[in-house]
Amino acid sequence: MTPGALVADTLPGGAALSKPLTQSNFGPTQPETVGYLQPTSADTPLEVMHERYQRDGYLFMKHLPPKEKVIECRRAYFEHMAPSGLLKPGTDAVEGTYCGTDSRKYLPPGNLRRLFGIKDDPQSEKYAELMIGAHEADFYPKLTEIPELRAFVRKFTGWKRETMLQRSMLRAFVPNSELTPGHYDQMYLRAGPPTSLTAWVPIGPATEEQFKRDNHNLTDKERVSAFNKNMNDGGFLSCDVVEYGQQAKRKWLIIEYEAGDVIFNSRWMVHASCKNKDSEASIRLATDLRFVNPNEPYDTRWMRIYRLLDGV
Template identity: 40%
Template sequence: MVGLALEHNIQVNDGPLTTENASLLRPSDPTLPLHELRARYEQDGYLFLKHLLPREDVLEARRQYFSLLAPTGVLQEGTDPVKGIFNPTKSPDEYPGIGAGAVGNNGRPGGDKAAQFVDLAIEAHYEDWYAEKFCNHPDLVRFVAEFTGWGEHTLNFRRTLLRNNTPGTKPIGVHYDQIFLRYGEPTSVTAWVPMGDIKINGGGLTYLEDGDPVGLNIEEEFTTKAKQAGMTDEEARSAFNSNMMATGLLSESPVEFARQHGRRWLVSAYEAGDVVLHKPHTIHASTINNDPDNVIRLATDLRFCDSSKPYDKIGNLVTAFDLAGGLDVELVDLNGCALYQFAEKAEEKNV
């Protein structure tokens, strides 16, 4: 296995990832027997699938995305939008990512100069080439349906998170996805889909080694203490969310977090067509985008569940006030029953 050295320039918020505190993700061939893939998923908490999607389909979606954002000046002049090369004459501060914990509540980041960029980044979530075509790619839906055994009951949440990460900007902090899906059982599957090639130092996701048990333990410990304090299930859930950082993160310091839990971070380069499936309590973060060629990192989070069983209908909302990431944290203090009824009605009307 190739070691990770300082010269690879793989960094997170609080320092570098090297052989001492990191290793490589285990890749899997999607054509392996399902029982073997399921065993890997249960053992690792993730399944790193190589070349699951047609490369050309992923790159076409990438082209559409950057063509939409091109009027903001984010791309280097004279370059093909599909390459996603950041304009070196611009400041990254003018092009903040959404949902990265950059501001409280994961709301709308940046100032006036960033407004057009952020608005278009949010608008991309509703474009047909993304919402209708890419998010429902038959190869992905088919694989998830077979892998989980959910079959025709496989539901792809309408609410997704399409993230860009320009070089040098704030990466995503330490978290697990169940934090954002509080009104459903922890049975969903997240598909993290890189929309383009991402170098090993280009801002891709990093997973905590054996991180699923850590996430489960964090939540169980908090729930136990809440119950001992006399809280109801709903009160405990709300208190857990409120106890998290305002952005829904466990930590902004991945190196220190891994050290405290005696774990390493797992990293990889990614190719267009790769997909990583992970469990609701699998702990992950992202690295800083230090791409030497100034390539903007683009990826999306797609979530699936079994529609024949109770699931988080709030997490399935798509609304104008969601801001592609603010919904999770902003709603935790509202009345859970009323909110769930609202979600059910919204779902019926396909909001």
């Protein structure tokens, strides 16, 4: 299980913050159910990278985009979000120090907010508005278009040119807030073949095969939806990641990470987030970027910038 991705929750001059997987929405995770991601350096031979990716379903790349560019995006994001009251007064925006109020007010826009009944709260609504708007802010493309990142995608895939799906997600999790339940990317990209590369533990395509059997009598529109009647509310595999890992008889994988690290995972890699238990009340910020070969079929629904409850 990866706690985040490209925009890691580190401070400008420090090492990665320790984020042990100690809790889910439904209780603690036992140490024996947790493993660790294997880091890969940029100078690793390409054939070794491919072998690891095929075997493990992920590549955890150290120091891929320049750290300073990632930190710059972090600062700009929290400056953008400051009018919502998200940050503790008097703190440096780049630290992303949480204001300390009811964390439910700062749930990400979408199904989690709906499930928790968050409405008619001006501060919370302002937060949702700013969070969605951040995906079109000037600072975001400066991160998503980092040459070192794009060059690695082309090198690893062998594509002459890469296209980033415009529906990407900036994810900010305040201390003790709800987490992202277990899911894998192809659940949401079913209108295209499983050929995308996500820059963000393995269960494999067997789960999707079960969904195919369950979905055989649905319409084409329902089949490609991650929110059809055979899925959990919110389009997730499970909201109890501890139980899911036990049933699947697999370990969740974690790692300490820092700005400049990237996790590339396969379309079938089941992943989720853990509780933000940072002792300094630092907000965890991450983004998931998905790349495709523009010369091959892909899920074109994802070429629209993220909008609240857009059905994708």
